[in-house]
Amino acid sequence: MMRKMEERINQNSNLLSPNKVISKSTYIVLYLLLGVALGYGLMLPLMENDSAQHATMAMQMAQSNHYWEILKGGGDYLDKPHMHFWLSAFSFELFGYEVWAYRLPALVLTLLAGFGTFKLADLLYQNKNTARLSALMFLTAQAIILSLHDVRTDAVLTSFTILAIWQWTYFLKKKALIGAILGGLFTAFAYSTKGIIAIAVIGAFLFFMVLYKNYWQRLLSWKLALGLVAFILGSIPMLYAYYLQFGMEGIEFITYGQATGRFSGEDFGGASKNDYFFYFHTLLWAFLPWSLWFYMSSYLKIKNWNKPKWIEVSSLGATLLFIVAMNFSQFKLPHYLNIVFPLMAIFTASTIVEIFQNYRSRIPKAFQITQYSIAALGLVLLAFLGLIAFPLESIPVIGILLLTLLLLIVLFIRSNTRLERTVVVSAGFILFTNIYLNTTFYPQLIEYQAGEKLGKVAARNEIKAKDLYMIDGQYSWAMDWHIQGTTQKTSLMELRSKTEPFWVMVYDKHPNDIKAANWSIGKSYRVDNYRITRLNKDFINPLSRPEVLSDAWLIQFIPE
Incomplete structure (x- = not known):
């Protein structure tokens, strides 16, 4: 019986x-x-600010053929490194100035990151079930899908980071020279995408791995030395570009100034700067639909931490160390989490497979x-x-x-x-x-998004960048994208001295507010405007939406 x-x-x-x-x-x-989903996302118009801004910066790089400098509008850009802009500019060279061409490098690299997540999980657990589920969890996380149409540096950063962790792990477990060389190169590429944050995440994972597996002797290997050489060689183009554009100030910035500046909040703003749980609650939507599974898995593993597996110490340890540290940063943005999503996916998938195999438990x-x-x-x-x-x-x-x-x-x-x-x-x-x-x-x-609609109007009217102005420090990267140039920034006083017809794009002002006595208005276009990356309930509700909209105008002025 x-x-x-x-x-x-x-x-x-x-x-x-x-x-x-x-x-x-x-x-x-x-x-x-x-x-x-990704195919439709590939064709969406660019959203302001960062996505449209980065696309115009890469476009400017390709147009000028000056790959050793990054310009934001007409000025020097001392912030994020070059890799993301290089890749998008190369894509523009190959395919033209299309929105999908801007997003293509991020998409290809993210798919490679999904493969890297699969291979790393399989290398760690020797379990295809865990590996397949890890890749699926990573690629279907909400913030990852979002990052492939609202493309910033983080999609490229996340991809190179997990590829580097995979190859360095391959080296440590198998003593494989190719793992050390590729690990060094991918680390350099990640470093060249967003700075030292990549090295911190890669280093944290590998530190826990070396500590719990007692791989200290392997750190003395000549193969590791070649991997470090590969890292240095892979970093040289980015360091050289910083030196050419900014001298030693650029080298100092990318080696430590960028990271410390963002962490301290220097030169940056952020409403979330005093929220020390920011990334813990951001995770709830960013890692959907797997976020609660990650938290529940973390609770179960920490609760039964009497005999920890080194794999889980590495993946969960590196993730939590990163999240806790970043919560003390004075400048926080949700997409900074993306870099640890592959590790979170591997940890969560392995725990889930283990839990669901225990059919007698109520936990599944x-x-x-x-x-x-x-x-x-x-x-x-x-x-x-x-x-x-x-x-x-x-x-x-x-x-x-x-x-x-x-x-x-x-x-x-x-x-x-x-x-x-x-x-x-x-x-x-x-x-x-x-x-x-x-x-x-x-x-x-x-x-x-006013810049998108008025940018299309400007393109139809064949308005050139030299004839288009924005005043009072306003800008629109979507407009710059459509006219394939940099909108000139000026003051209303300087415009009053012009004698030839010109165009002005302006927010929150009526044409009559800026019209001079000796100007006549030619063509004019008005559209609704809203900062679409900062949604709130009043905007989402169609009944209250008109109350939060503002005006944006594209106006032709003809001096008499």
Whole structure:
């Protein structure tokens, strides 16, 4: 009788097979849906500030063919290093000045980072189930999908960082020379993307690994020395560029000044500077749909920390050390978290596979309930957005969303394990959401970005950068993108001396507010404007939205 009971339990308990946790067909469909979301995101207009700003800076680099200097508008740019701008500028050289060409390097590198996450997880755990789930978790994290259309330096930084950790781990575990050389090069590329923060994350992971695996002797290897040489050689182009443009001040800045300046908040602002839990609550949306799983997994592992696995000490330890340290920074932005998402994905996936294999425990059910709850609450919010705030209007898009929903329902029904069903609900929810966002929400949202709409008007009117001005320190990177030049910045007093027709783009002013007595107005265009990267409830609510909108004008003045 006991034998029959055991057989029945094994048949109905959703015990995970060591070779088949989530079917191949499920992964294929989920990645196809990811491709749909990313494909639409690739074609979205550029959002201000950073994405449009970085695109115009890379465009200026390609136009001038001055790859050794970075300019922001017409002035020197002493902030982020060169790698992201180099890659986008090279892409422009190959494909022209297209929004998708700007995003392409970040997309390709992020997909490589997904592969690197898979390979690192497999190297650490020798478990394909964990490796596959790790890659899926990383690539479907909300902030990662967002970073591939609102492209900044962080997509490139995250990619090179995890590729470096993978190769350095390969060197330490297998004593492989190629791992040391590629680890050094990828570390250099990450350093050349956003500075010393990459070295800190890579170093933290490897430190815990060396400490708990007692790999100290391997640090004396000649192969490691060659890896360090590769790092130095890989960093030289970026250091040389800083030296050419800024002299020793540039070298000092990128070696320590940038990191200490951002950490102390010097020359930067940030409303979150006194919030020492900023990244812990930011994580709740940024790592969706896996954020609660990460927190629950962390709790369980820390609670049972009497016999820690060195793998978990490295991944969780490096992640928590980074988050805690960054919470004391006086300058915080949500996308700074992205760099540790691959490590979080590996830690969470390994814990989840382990938990769901324990079919006698009630814990898997608790983990399942959290994901179903997230999806249910998310769909309620999505219904509000899709029906009221930013309604679905395109019949083809509605068809794509219905087909997506149908595919996810089929996957759910055909799932053979509790984990597979839960992953389908979780990843399916975030992919369905991002298909809606990239096909409907963001296109409608960008209609309120004045620089985008007026930039298209300027391009249609063939307005040249030399004839277009902005006053009172205002700017629009989207405008610069569309006219493929740098809008001139000036004062109203200086404009009054002009004798030839010119154009002005201005925020929050009526044409009559700046019109001189001896000017006549030619063409003029007015659009609504809102800072779309800072959404609030009044803007999202269509009834109160008009109250928070401001005016933006593109005006032609003709001196008499």
